[in-house]
Amino acid sequence: MYSINSISRQTTEVTTKARRYAMPRRNLLLRSLLFLGVLTTTVWTAPSVQAAPETVTIAAANSLKDAFRKILPLFEAHNKDINVRVIYGPSLTLSKQIEEGAPIDVFLPSQVEEIDQLEKKGLVIQGTRRVYAGTSLVLIAGTELPAPIASVQDLRTALIRYIAIGDPKTSSVGKVAAQYLKYSKLDSQLKSQVVYAEHSRAVLDLVAKGEADLGIVYRTDAVSNKKIRILDDAPEDSHQPIHYGVAAVWTAKNISGAGDFINFLGRPQIQALLQDHGFDRIAEPQVGLAQRQEGQ
Template identity: 35%
Template sequence: MIRALLLACLFATPLRAAEITVFAAASLGPALEEAADAWAEQSGHRAVVSPAGSSALARQIAQGAPADVILSANPDWIDWLEDRDLIDSATRRVLMSNRLVLIARGAGDDSATPVTADTDIAGDLGDGRLAMALVQAVPAGIYGRQALTTLGQWEALAPRVAQADNVRAALALVALGEAPLGIVYATDAAGEKRVHVAGIFPEGSHDPILNPGAVTANAAEPEAARAFLDWLGGPAGRAILDAHGFGPAR
């Protein structure tokens, strides 16, 4: 009888709860925080989200920072890690997509008007500056520079750009009134009530904005990390991403 009770207790013991560290592009932070909480409730595991610029996160992994999952704001930094055998290539997948927008401070009717070569961004800046993420390293800044170059506006605007470490920092510059205009993702603008969308950049003006993720090669909890990515790409995770304005994987 005692032996039977011991066996019953043994097999009733739940699997060890894992804790994973998720390196996430700054633009994904709010959505991933909500997703991590929902996943924890459903799985019994825990995901700790560490948001920053994609370039900074990739370099931290290369320097040995402990991360189980990375979710980037563009494929380039995942490619960079894959070239160095720092991710499990079999787990790589695109999980969501986004749009690039021009924002202005204050309330207003979010505009679906495309930003074109005739949009007077320089005039609308007045004496102010255009807030952007780092245009050489951070995906949002790279996309923004591509779009402005395609539209023939980069050369005139480049000296007036205020570069921030990541897209959320660029958003904050506009929200706080430090810059009259900024270029961020549509999802960033949707989550900040102190700004409104002044225009949308045509998708053809820049590379597609895709958000890939992967398990890192040195993940401490690879099984839980894979399970989190699977869950994020499934119905429950997709519902949260949709609610935050992210488009489907493509």
């Protein structure tokens, strides 16, 4: 497991914005066609010499950490020629690292919109974007102390010392939590009580330690934490849908392995594991951004 700081040390220094984003059209097309070949064709050739496992580098949102502790070993067991290197962090931070040229094969943010933003800049390999799961936004409290409220409706009347949310500038969960507070007209009322944390794990820590009475995170963040209890779900129409996406990005070196991993997430066994960790199934036509825009 690697930290966000470790990825920066491995990132190739890029001198200009044009050089960061420039990928020859022909090269990008060839990479996209290669990926599509991975999705549609399986060709097995007996190797004359056993090859060393290749590495697939994955950048994943913090809220995937608990589920991936089980999923990644299963993937490696099914693909003995692949080793997985995973870097966890806030989705917005990971996205910025990818823009700057971080050596990543697969990007898994907690909001598919982060992939769409990269796709608009030409930094996603065509045909690789998928939505594979969703989740809900929940109100949480610690297990050690009595919760000051029982539901999201009580936020309007209860006396609260502090409520922790992710920083909207650095985390997707913070952006969605801020949307909920604004939609519910609680942003002004709770302005002095809101404590911002860098990411969802930091929100969980503040609540578990009693430094904040309440917190707002994704269900996927809270469901496996024994020091946290979920009090209530935020209404679905109070924020944008929370859809987890995956894509191979422009810095990918192991496109074949990236395709194998993206396909693996759709297996029934893996979808069941995701549901055990607070994810919801998503039935979405698997099309690219441009196709979806054309249909609007």
